[in-house]
Amino acid sequence: MEKAKVELYIYDLSKGMAKTLAPMLIGKSLDGIWHTSIVVHNREYVFNSSGVEHCKPGSTHLGPPLKVELLGYTEVELAIFTDYIQSLSESTFAASTYNIFSHNCNTFSEEVAQFLVGKSIPKYILDLPQEFLSGNLSPTVLTLLTLFEKQAQVTSTSQSTEREGSPDFDELNLLIEESRYNSFLREIRRKTDREKQLKRERKREKKRKKALKEGSSISVEEEDPEMTDTEIVNGNNAGSQLPSEQALAIEEEERREEEERKKAREPPVVFTDLIDVKSEFDALIGLIDGKISSEEQRSMEELSQYMLEDEGSWALSDGFLTFVGRLLQDQAFSIEVRIRIMNILAVAALKDDVILLLHQDRKDHFLMNYAFEIDRNSIEEQRALSLFIANMFENLSSSEWLLYISEWTFKGQQISNIRVTTKVGVHCLLADDAILQDRGSAIIHNLACKEVFDDVAVELTMALLQYFNSKPAEEQLYRCMKALAKFVQISTQEVPQLIQMIGPEPKTFAGTSERVDKLIEQISIKLR
Incomplete structure (x- = not known):
């Protein structure tokens, strides 16, 4: 038997x-x-x-x-x-x-x-x-x-x-996340197609201006050899219309709409000027030169297009994240390799089309499996990883991705994006390293702005209360108090009880700054 x-x-x-x-x-x-x-x-x-x-x-x-x-x-x-x-x-x-x-x-x-x-x-x-x-x-x-x-x-x-x-419940969760993701995906692809079109329009406009200056003329096909037959016919029938101007106007309108959407939400705490992408990229090339295959070299070229030449994420092939996974997992590479690639991805996280890259992680979970083991990595790796997670909150689509609840098995444990994100935030906040604490406070602040589930709010509250005993600086205290003010609204019973029992009382920090005092007052109302 x-x-x-x-x-x-x-x-x-x-x-x-x-x-x-x-x-x-x-x-x-x-x-x-x-x-x-x-x-x-x-x-x-x-x-x-x-x-x-x-x-x-x-x-x-x-x-x-x-x-x-x-x-x-x-x-x-x-x-x-x-x-x-x-x-x-x-x-x-x-x-x-x-x-x-x-x-x-x-x-x-x-x-x-x-x-x-x-x-x-x-x-x-x-x-x-x-x-x-x-x-x-x-x-x-x-x-x-x-x-x-x-x-x-x-x-x-x-x-x-x-x-x-219940398979029906599991399937429903997957369908909800898939629907949400596909919505983001369609939006990003539309923007990506627009970017391609704009680049082509700019090239055509340059050729047109050059021809006018030289007193010659060119056909629509000469302006853009990549155009389809239908586009050529439409272009030749367009007369003197300047499609680039029309495209630019559409681009400007889309930019305004995106700005309005960003203004309507709580601004996340992200880190935009810490990494010199060119230096990180050059250093990465030096570290892996001669150690990667020709296919992986193409992935590095794609990364250069995306990060240095400012092409859209369409430049990254379907196998790009497999290459990143090898850099993160293969112990033949030095710790420095993992630090460099994560620093580059931390900057990529600020791009509004990074969701297309993240989509590749839905299969093998290279990024989130690596993040789940943050406590096993060196301090330098933890710093790079925390920067990546914090910056992922810059865009609505990638911040939603961090909160996905669909589970997978990693080394015998059931994990999900939200569990990994929560773990990274708590670990960083309670670390002994000041840089990690700073980024941990940012991650928890950003999570609070997304209005997480009750259980996550309770877990993060316990971490915040423990962190308060370290007497944090004003900036980090403000982020944490702002998160706590959100959590007392999300979990109206457990979080106030935890604050009252564990302490320290928020009023302990009264007088730190005007903005902190306002948050303390909001929290205190919920504690009465």
């Missing part, structure tokens, strides 16, 4: 905050507030105040586990195990039996682990309730723990147990 692997997923409900908060709240140190679940038969099973739930491994709001421990292998078949879980959910582990201290997720994991493999989960996890009970508990601690516990519920996320297993 084929055996099934049994794993224990271990999470820290506090997301690293326990070490900071525990001494203040219970008078003793804790490494984490441990939450566990059992993964078997390709499903994750968990017990919480909603009862026994199950989902795809790692798909609760908590995201990927902090640690995965192999408990062993079981011969218990799925059908038998399903009946067993159903029985537990109707008796010993019904929702009404849940107690955050004495009968919780870890109690459930211990019970199921014993049933499947006859083995206990780690003692430090089972002893955690006693650590709390031996401390000086207060209503504040209980409320905070309840908030943390909600984050672990499958049904508290945008992907409930029923919905997660």
Whole structure:
């Protein structure tokens, strides 16, 4: 009989905050507030105040586990195990039996682990309730723990147990994102076609002026050899009309419309003048010269067209991002290569047609897989990556792309664009590096302006409150307070509770500047 692997997923409900908060709240140190679940038969099973739930491994709001421990292998078949879980959910582990201290997720994991493999989960996890009970508990601690516990519920996320297993729901999500993307794509392609036409019109106008100056004449076909037969006929019938002037007028109108759209939204924090693209490009060529194929050399030529010659993203072939993926993944290349290419892409992120490039990442996720592992990279790589993510908020289409919820599996974990973006923002904000903190504050500010889901707002709020203890400079404080003011509107209960329980109180920063004071007042109204 084929055996099934049994794993224990271990999470820290506090997301690293326990070490900071525990001494203040219970008078003793804790490494984490441990939450566990059992993964078997390709499903994750968990017990919480909603009862026994199950989902795809790692798909609760908590995201990927902090640690995965192999408990062993079981011969218990799925059908038998399903009946067993159903029985537990109707008796010993019904929702009404849940107690955050004495009968919780870890109690459930211990019970199921014993049933499947006859083995206990780690003692430090089972002893955690006693650590709390031996401390000086207060209503504040209980409320905070309840908030943390909600984050672990499958049904508290945008992907409930029923919905997660529903092909119709998954398909609907994909269709929504696909529709949104295709709308952006059509708009960008229209602009790209317009750019091509304008370039051709400018060339024709130059030839026409040159011919007039020399006292000669040229046919429409001579003006533009790339024109189709239909375009030639139409051009010869146009008389003295100057199509370039008409095209320029259309371009100007489109530019005005785009500016109006940008004015109507919250302006993002982006970094426009930090990178010299020519220097980065030349340095990249020197680093990879002789190490890439002829096809990859063509990709470098395309990159030059896009970034240095200011051609549209149409200059990038379908295989361009595969080349970028190799630069990011192949350890034969130095760290410097990854830094240079990400710096170049950070500037590309400011272009309004970068969505066409991002579309290539929907298949293999080279960019977002690399971003997901930000905490494993060098500080220099993290800086380049954070610049890229922050600048992606410059345009509506690319900022929406960062919030996509469609999932894929990366190294055994379920991730999505929004999870990656959130992770990068939190990691950078709480880093020890001042540059990363600056860009982290920008990313979280930009996320707040997009009005994210409640669960993301809560996670980002916890990061902000932890960051406030570092006494940030006015600019970073303003961005974070602005984000917090948004989050108290998005999550009207959990976020205010977190602020009141964890602190520091926003009023602590009163007097920093007039604009910060205005935000503090907005937040304080929600806390009353």
